[in-house]
Amino acid sequence: MALRSELADIKKLDSSATTYFNKMKVLADTLTSIGRPLSDEEFAGFVIKGLDADYDNLAEAVQNAKPAMPPHELYSRLLFTEQRVEA
Template sequence: MALRSKLADIKKLDSSAMTYFKKMKVLADTLTPIGRSLRDEEFPGFVIKGLDADYDNLAEAIHNAKPVMPPHELYS
């Protein structure tokens, strides 16, 4: 639960997109070995949550993507 809370609390702020994404991916990947992997649709939701209004268009595209974007496409 603590790792999921951290994922929900991370904000991009002034960090680069690469730094922000790496933080998110490391935390998400940490859940797998303990048997608490994120579902495919959860990771993009956590990423979107930490973005500010400058990324509204990107957030909308991610939210509307069908099927859900896998992390490597999300980063691209």
Template structure:
């Protein structure tokens, strides 16, 4: 639960997109290693939640993508 809370609290702010995504991915990978993997939809939701208005177009594209983008596509 603490890892999910940490995922929910991470914000991109002034960090680079790579740094931000890597923080998210490390936490998601940790969840997977303890037997609680996130679905692609859950991971995308956490990533989008931490972005600011500058990324609204990206967030919209991720929301309408079907099927939900896996993490490697979300990053690119």
């Protein structure tokens, strides 16, 4: 329960997309290692929850993805969106 709470509390803020995603992935991997894995949908939900309004288009794409967006695709889109926001 504490790991899920920690996932819910992480915000991207000024960190890079890579740093932010890796923090989330480490916690998700820890949950997996103790037998409580997150579904792709749950993981994506935690990731988009910590993003600001600059990432609203990404959040919408993630929420509308059927089936749920796998972590590697989410990471690619997060990087792309970060590059677009910074440009």
